[in-house]
Each structure stands twice: as C-alpha cells, then as structure tokens.
Amino acid sequence: MTVQSTSPRAGGYARGRATREEILDAAMRLFGDVGYHTTSLRDVAARVGISHPGLLHHFPTKAALLEAVLQRRDEVDGTAFDDDVATSGDFLEALARLADRNAARPGIVELYATLSAEATSPEHPAHDYFRARYVRVLAQTTAAFEALQSEGRLRPGLDAATAARLSVAGMDGLQVQWLMAADAPDGRVDMAAAIRALHASLLTDLTGV
Structure with a gap:
C-alpha cells in the first residue's frame, strides 16, 4: 500500500504560487488605475496584504x-x-x-x-x-x-x-x-x-x- 502525503515543501510552493498570482492581479489593477510610474512596489504589497520584502521575494524589481x-x-x-x-x-x-x-x-x-x-x-x-x-x-x-x-x-x-x-x-x-x-x-x-x-x-x- 502506498501512503500519499503532502510535504511542507509542496504546501509552501502552492502558497507561493497563490501569492504570486495575487501580486500579479493587484499590479494589473494598479498599473491600469494610476499608471506604471505612479505605482510603487509598496503600493502593490499593501494591496495584497504582504510586506515589501515579501513582494521582493517574488519580484525583485518593478x-x-x-x-x-x-x-x-x-x-x-x-x-x-x-x-x-x-x-x-x-x-x-x-x-x-x-x-x-x-x-x-x-x-x-x-x-x-x-x-x-x-x-x-x-x-x-x-x-x-x-x-x-x-x-x-x-x-x-x-x-x-x-x-x-x-x-x-x-x-x-x-x-x-x-x-x-x-x-x-x-x-x-x-x-x-x-x-x-x-x-x-x-x-x-x-x-x-x-x-x-x-x-x-x-x-x-x-x-x-
């Protein structure tokens, strides 16, 4: 019998993917609403509800x-x-x-x-x-x-x-x-x-x- 389990690494990867998608959604809205130059990475992070360093983990630059x-x-x-x-x-x-x-x-x-x-x-x-x-x-x-x-x-x-x-x-x-x-x-x-x-x-x- 094979026992299947979800490793912490797999769970972390799924959460990371979900956060990345949330960041892209927020950036898309902000870039469209106020423009690329006006939007900061801190604005995007705040919209998603994560820290600025947390966003930089996914996207190091704007x-x-x-x-x-x-x-x-x-x-x-x-x-x-x-x-x-x-x-x-x-x-x-x-x-x-x-x-x-x-x-x-x-x-x-x-x-x-x-x-x-x-x-x-x-x-x-x-x-x-x-x-x-x-x-x-x-x-x-x-x-x-x-x-x-x-x-x-x-x-x-x-x-x-x-x-x-x-x-x-x-x-x-x-x-x-x-x-x-x-x-x-x-x-x-x-x-x-x-x-x-x-x-x-x-x-x-x-x-x-």
Missing part, C-alpha cells in the same frame, strides 16, 4: 513585475485568440471576439491603454515590449489580409499592409474610446460591432449588393 504582468496578459489572450481562429477559421472574426472579451475586462483594457501610451518613451521599461508586440501583431494581421487579397476579397486599391495598420489602429483606438465613455449617457461603444464594421469596409462585397 520592471520584473511589469514584465510578468504583460507576459500573463499575452498568455491568456494568445490562447483564447488561437482557439477562436481555430474554431472560426477567420482571423478578423477572432479579432472581433477579442474585442468582445475585452469589454468584459475593463481593468485589462485600461492597463493596456495606459501602458502603451506611457511606453512611447524609449526610457519606459515596457518600450521594447510594445515595439516588438506591434511588429508581431502587424505582421500577423498583414498576413491575414494578404490571404484575403489572394482570394480577391480585399478592396481594390488597398494593400494588405495598410489594411493591417487600419485594423490595429481601430482596435487600439476603440479601446480608448470605450474607456472614455464609461459614464456616457448613450453607453459605451460596442467594440466588437465597430471592428466588424471596419473590417467589412476594407473588404470587397462579394454579395453583389
């Missing part, structure tokens, strides 16, 4: 914490996006579904909008991350429009690279408008519907209507 927050967002969004592409077979529809998911996660949208604006400065620790991200996203979106162009579905006179830039600009711009309209009397913009309309305007109407 830059390391920011990198982990961004990686976590990419992992979650990347998995969901790939699943949408696989199920729908449509890259542009997957983008619209991503916009729809974002509408249910205002903290994530605010984090991205705040950090991407701050990171335009070359001195910002996330500058290289966002530059690389835009290169990657533009390449993926351009490839999607090139495939549509080869099928005769891209509007005449419009090249795939320009269509991709319009799509990425639309996604990012709609997020800012959505955040700014939190208290608007007519409600927030439907980001998914708006991005679908934008994409439709870039494609040839194959219905003949």
